[in-house]
Amino acid sequence: MRRSLWIRPAVAALAAVTLAGCGLGDPGGANDDNDAKGEVKGRVSLQTWALKPKFTAYMEGVIDAFEKKHPGVEVEWLDQPGEGYSEKVLSQAAGGTLPDVVNLPPDFALPLVRQNMLLDVGAADPALAADYVKGGVDAYRFPGTGGTYGYPWYLNTDVNYWNAEQLRRYGLDPKKPPADLDQLIAAARTVKERSGGKVHLMSRKPGLMDFANAGVQLMSRDGTRFTFNTPEAAALLDRYREAFREGLLPKDVLTETYAGNTRLFSSGAAAWTTAGGNYITSLAVDNPTLAPKVVSSPAMGTPPLYVQGLSVARSSGNRATALALARWITSAGNQAAFARLTSVFPSTKASAGDAFLSRSDGTNAGDAKVTAFASLARARMLEPVQANDAVKTVVNQQIALALSGRTSSREALDTAVARADELLKD
Amino acid sequence: MTHRRWFTPWLLAAPAVVWLAVFNLWPAVNTVILSFTNAKPLGGGRFTGLANYERALGDEQLADALLNSVIYLLICLPLLTFLPLLLALLVEKKLPGITFFRTAFYTPVVASAVVVGLIWGWVLDDRGLLNGILGALGAADRPVSFLTDRWLLLFSAIALTVWKGLGYYMVIYLSALGNVPRELHEAAAVDGASAARRFRHVTLPGVRPAMMLVSVLIAVSALRVFSELYVLSDGTGGPGGRTMSVVMLIQMYSRGFTGHIGYASALSILLFLLTVGPMLLLARLNRKGA
Numbered sequence: 001m002r003r004s005l006w007i008r009p010a011v012a013a014l015a016a017v018t019l020a021g022c023g024l025g026d027p028g029g030a031n032d033d034n035d036a037k038g039e040v041k042g043r044v045s046l047q048t049w050a051l052k053p054k055f056t057a058y059m060e061g062v063i064d065a066f067e068k069k070h071p072g073v074e075v076e077w078l079d080q081p082g083e084g085y086s087e088k089v090l091s092q093a094a095g096g097t098l099p100d101v102v103n104l105p106p107d108f109a110l111p112l113v114r115q116n117m118l119l120d121v122g123a124a125d126p127a128l129a130a131d132y133v134k135g136g137v138d139a140y141r142f143p144g145t146g147g148t149y150g151y152p153w154y155l156n157t158d159v160n161y162w163n164a165e166q167l168r169r170y171g172l173d174p175k176k177p178p179a180d181l182d183q184l185i186a187a188a189r190t191v192k193e194r195s196g197g198k199v200h201l202m203s204r205k206p207g208l209m210d211f212a213n214a215g216v217q218l219m220s221r222d223g224t225r226f227t228f229n230t231p232e233a234a235a236l237l238d239r240y241r242e243a244f245r246e247g248l249l250p251k252d253v254l255t256e257t258y259a260g261n262t263r264l265f266s267s268g269a270a271a272w273t274t275a276g277g278n279y280i281t282s283l284a285v286d287n288p289t290l291a292p293k294v295v296s297s298p299a300m301g302t303p304p305l306y307v308q309g310l311s312v313a314r315s316s317g318n319r320a321t322a323l324a325l326a327r328w329i330t331s332a333g334n335q336a337a338f339a340r341l342t343s344v345f346p347s348t349k350a351s352a353g354d355a356f357l358s359r360s361d362g363t364n365a366g367d368a369k370v371t372a373f374a375s376l377a378r379a380r381m382l383e384p385v386q387a388n389d390a391v392k393t394v395v396n397q398q399i400a401l402a403l404s405g406r407t408s409s410r411e412a413l414d415t416a417v418a419r420a421d422e423l424l425k426d
Numbered sequence: 427m428t429h430r431r432w433f434t435p436w437l438l439a440a441p442a443v444v445w446l447a448v449f450n451l452w453p454a455v456n457t458v459i460l461s462f463t464n465a466k467p468l469g470g471g472r473f474t475g476l477a478n479y480e481r482a483l484g485d486e487q488l489a490d491a492l493l494n495s496v497i498y499l500l501i502c503l504p505l506l507t508f509l510p511l512l513l514a515l516l517v518e519k520k521l522p523g524i525t526f527f528r529t530a531f532y533t534p535v536v537a538s539a540v541v542v543g544l545i546w547g548w549v550l551d552d553r554g555l556l557n558g559i560l561g562a563l564g565a566a567d568r569p570v571s572f573l574t575d576r577w578l579l580l581f582s583a584i585a586l587t588v589w590k591g592l593g594y595y596m597v598i599y600l601s602a603l604g605n606v607p608r609e610l611h612e613a614a615a616v617d618g619a620s621a622a623r624r625f626r627h628v629t630l631p632g633v634r635p636a637m638m639l640v641s642v643l644i645a646v647s648a649l650r651v652f653s654e655l656y657v658l659s660d661g662t663g664g665p666g667g668r669t670m671s672v673v674m675l676i677q678m679y680s681r682g683f684t685g686h687i688g689y690a691s692a693l694s695i696l697l698f699l700l701t702v703g704p705m706l707l708l709a710r711l712n713r714k715g716a
Contacts, residue, residue: 090467111683115468251552254574254665388682401666
């Protein structure tokens with residue numbers, strides 16, 4: 001009898017802990033209002049993504065200047081490593097420990113917005129839309145949420161990179177590289193024939209961005225289902241199928257992830273890749289012999305826009321300071337200084353006329369930076385933010401299946417859409 | 427004088443009980459509960475009954491993954507049960523330099539599965555070492571698709587698992603062989619038994635318990651394979667994702683902000699049930715043998 005006194009409460013406690021732990025409860029804990037008025041003072045935490053150790057001095061300078069500008073403010077800076085960042089943010093969000101200001105790309109921000117965990121900075125700071133470029137601001141506006149949930153920070157886009165030495169060797173002019181898919185396939189055929197199949201020009205299978213560039217609407221307007229299984233997308237995929245059958249793409253594309261073509265390019269097995277504006281700088285470390293032989297050209301079609309931004313946690317106990325810090329870090333002056341350290345581009349309208357960004361220093365890396373900066377005016381987010389890693393995985397799997405000839409393009413796209421929709425479901 | 431209180435044994439067992447409850451029992455119970463919900467990493471979920479299990483019945487990727495796991499099991503089980511035993515018999519002999527071979531066979535066990543997977547990836551790649559050798563010998567006029575064909579990718583991963591596991595199971599057999607009485611071998615030899623007969627009637631019965639243990643370990647690890655397939659396919663599961671294992675599928679569904687924790691939990695439960703089957707079968711065979 002005596003034991004039953006403690007066994008029952010223990011079982012009840014275990015059940016309660018179990019049910020709470022299984023995540024069936026309400027996330028709760030967040031204030032519903034969007035108020036961010038108040039004095040800029042006190043402690044505030046800031047989380048960035050993979051900026052240490054390369055940009056430690058820059059970030060410390062920005063933070064010191066903020067603290068000097070607002071006496072009584074203390075910024076606690078955390079920098080998370082590149083790998084596993086989404087898991088880190090997820091665990092912080094689930095545990096209610098999101099930092100006050102947190103670096104979130106739009107696809108990370110969307111699920112947090114749906115759980116009411118981020119502040120509508122557009123409402124709290126009405127000047128935001130006027131100060132930042134439209135593409136950057138739009139990246140943090142999500143269907144059905146009616147707000148802006150992050151300050152756009154640095155931007156980037158893709159540029160074409162060509163191995164000039166290989167192009168010349170196989171009779172192509174590096175000054176006039178292919179500018180569309182027709183020219184690319186023709187040039188790939190030339191490279192394959194003249195290299196005896198040892199070198200490929202094309203080394204990337206098509207993806208959602210290619211479909212978007214072909215005019216295919218990837219998602220329904222309300223963002224609830226994918227719609228890329230269209231005849232136009234199937235026709236584009238058919239062209240790649242034919243190219244693969246001809247041997248114009250290496251077999252690796254069947255299992256390579258998106259970054260696979262840069263790996264093949266840096267090893268000299270492929271003569272073309274797409275990458276961000278600062279690719280040559282990193283290539284100079286990986287393959288210093290190849291880096292000087294690379295030339296760049298604008299991306300084919302509409303260039304993709306990649307956006308990083310700073311969001312403010314709705315649970316922040318110091319919203320006014322958090323907002324001021326996010327705005328300070330993303331201000332034109334601080335972004336311009338950042339762009340001088342690496343090839344990223346400011347998201348502020350005031351930076352559009354920055355001569356440093358529009359003038360090359362004469363190196364091929366400088367040329368690529370200018371090409372990327374010039375492309376930003378046309379760039380837009382080609383992939384919907386709902387296309388997360390799991391969605392991209394199922395899409396890539398089906399595209400690979402179609403390329404290998406084991407299923408038709410239409411069938412592969414139908415399956416990809418069905419599986420991607422399944423992943424979107426609650 | 428000895429004081430005996432009723433709670434003393436509980437107090438002594440408490441650390442282990444708490445550890446088991448928090449890190450084994452609770453996650454297991456939680457997984458069962460989650461498998462009946464549509465839980466997501468954020469925002470909770472609601473009870474959906476058997477919906478996740480119904481979804482699993484119609485999941486073509488799960489069917490592929492189960493087939494891959496069963497093939498993995500059927501090939502790995504005999505290979506990794508008998509090859510390490512033969513290796514153990516070879517290196518058991520006390521010969522000069524035999525330590526070198528023991529170490530060499532054991533080295534892959536110590537190496538990280540991911541590092542080994544990457545090295546095998548370079549070897550098996552279209553432009554890799556093996557295709558280079560085949561091309562140079564004129565054995566293949568075009569690269570063999572070790573990593574881009576559904577079945578070749580699976581068999582490549584199986585080869586990697588067998589190569590990496592040989593040394594580990596060899597050590598278990600070495601220990602078991604040491605316990606087989608030498609007198610039995612000598613008596614059988616005096617009676618005129620050949621080496622093959624001595625192996626069948628003396629060695630095999632002597633290492634039978636170890637063989638059962640090894641079989642169970644192999645069955646469980648083959649059904650739960652992840653690293654080899656993940657690294658060799660660069661995380662894609664091969665063309666069409668048709669070379670995924672069940673664990674890869676669980677990882678795909680559970681990761682990220684919008685992961686389907688409920689469905690991934692249901693897959694975990696199914697995998698658990700699948701793993702328990704061979705274990706019970708082998709235990710039954712072991713009892714019969716005893």
